[in-house]
Amino acid sequence: MTDVVVIGAGQAGLAAGYYLRRAKRDFVILDAQERPGGAWRHLWPSLRLFSPAQHSSLPGRMMPVPADGGYPTAGDTVAYLTDYEQRYQLPVERPVSVRAVRRDGDALLVESDRGSWRANTVVSATGTWWRPYVPHYPGAFGGRQLHTVNYRGPEPFAGKRVVIVGGANSGAQILAEVSTVAETTWVTQRPPRLLPDELDGRALFEHATRRIHGESGGDLGDIVAVPPVRDARDRGVLKAEPMFARLTPDGVAWADGSSLPVDVIIWCTGFRPALGHLAPLKLRGPDGLIPVDGTRALGEPRLHLLGYGDWTGPASATLIGASRTARELIRRL
Template sequence: MDTTDTRPTTDIDIDTVVIGAGQAGLATGYHLQRRGIPFVILDAATRVGDNWRRQWDSLRLYSPAHVDGLPGLPFPAPRWTFPGKDAVGDYLETYTRTFALPVRLETRVQALDADGEGYVVTTDRGRFTCRNVVVCTGTFGRTGSVPEIAAGLDPAILQLHSSEYRRPSQINDGPVLVVGASHSGTDIAYELAELHPTILAGRDCGEIPPRLGSPVFRVVFPVLLFAWRHVLTRRTPMGRREMDHVRHHGGPMLRVKRRDLLARGVERTTSRVEEVRDGRPVVDGTPREVSTVVWATGFRQVFDWIRLPILGDDGWPREMRGVVADAPGLFFCGLSFQYAFSSMILPGVGRDAAYVADRVAERSRRLGKATPSLPTAA
């Protein structure tokens, strides 16, 4: 049975509202379902998995398929392959159907307000009153961050944020500047350098040395995954340092290595692009003639629709493992470094979701009998 529902919504009372039908929201739904908590998952998309399908065409996962499955359903791909973005979107859709998760699509959340011991979630299809809210918008709930100097570039220069980049055919003829050298920036620069003179500017975020899928990678990956799950956590000094680096400066290069950029002729500079002169971006003190700038400069958190004082000075929610102490009943899942480095990759989502679902269940039991479940769509 397909339980995704795009019918008009009136005011509804439900125990828990999950916002976002990506991997974090679906994994949270899976665990809530098994704990007997009535819930609904809201998403603005027209189809489950569309946030993945909208990524650039050549994007593939950085972790092998055998660890990419969400709780209860292995990823349907050979063990040491790296699924593409469309395969991930299709898997999320299958996951929703397999476990009959109550997803309401084409339902955009506009505001979240406190209401006594619970909350009111206002959408473009009506209001949901609930005891608990789990915000699972993650990366896709953020806005692409572009520096202020972008406004000073010549209008003839095409500008794209990395979230808008799809394929090389989008790019103007001529040289390209990619700003930001985390894994997305390096992947895009490497792809574009096959057809365009390409400059990659930005601090070196480090790299994972083994080639993905290589024999060496197959040997060391279990060690890496253990470290990402159990060593680089918010409870260790090393993990807290890495959390600050990843959240504010980007993660290390994964698929593309420094030697790949060099071999393809990418001009690499670790200086920042902080000036525009005569409509041209200044790189290493020199205005550069480029036809396109791709801003792989990350995202900024946009939670202004959450009308509660739960954000820190850096714009991130004040939470620990997704639990917001300042707002009982409000939780997050899918945040970068929510608990560990692994939180930002598929192998880490299930553990985070299970922890949050346990806290939701504890609160619902403490408050008494849960609200009945929503009817599912036929």
């Protein structure tokens, strides 16, 4: 019997591990990846975090400031998480693919491709990267389509006509660099809102925290103006069109009958929580999420969910948000 099993060794799982070790709990972290770094290992190399290094750190260890003094890249984050895991000698078992979590008498049973663990408490920290979301639109497009998870850089799109869908940070950053080599059109559900240049991801975190506590924080915007995004704004390409209504064989079309021929559609439309391993517990609500009190599942108090977004803690899918939520989770245990 293990006291606590943490599923996932990305930023949320490592933050939980830090506090579990400090609390001298018996625990293990199971990770499906062959190497450290979580989902950051799979992001495109030029991606920039939304906050500077000193505000994008896990507990106990500051993220080093990049050599250029700017916002850390995905590679910087992988290096940081790798060092963090080793520095605190966190007990990570990998690669271990967790298939199911079931009730087993007075414990939870975690089943994987490398055996099973009985645990008093399970912390699920599998994130969202493994469940990319592409909305359905009528029609069929004959060109290339890809999601954020498949994007690695702008080079393959040189000279092409590209539609980029999605008004959040990933869409803005991908638009910024693809627009340097291709003819781009940005489409979003609502007009994109850039934060003022002097604000970054810290402001988004504090805004999310105030909103969770029922306080009004005003309308800040939700896209951080990292340097590539500022450059795109200054070049005049950071202009969004309304969302199209359907796909056509050679592009997209709007409800008013207008259409646009394109070669590529990049869907920057987000993710859904990777919760398939929890299906045997039958905890999901009508919205597809598991009802929680803080991080604790209402239907199974031995289960905690960490790092999936605001529904499991303010901005808990970010480095700083995961850290603060993990601290509260372990304190509650």
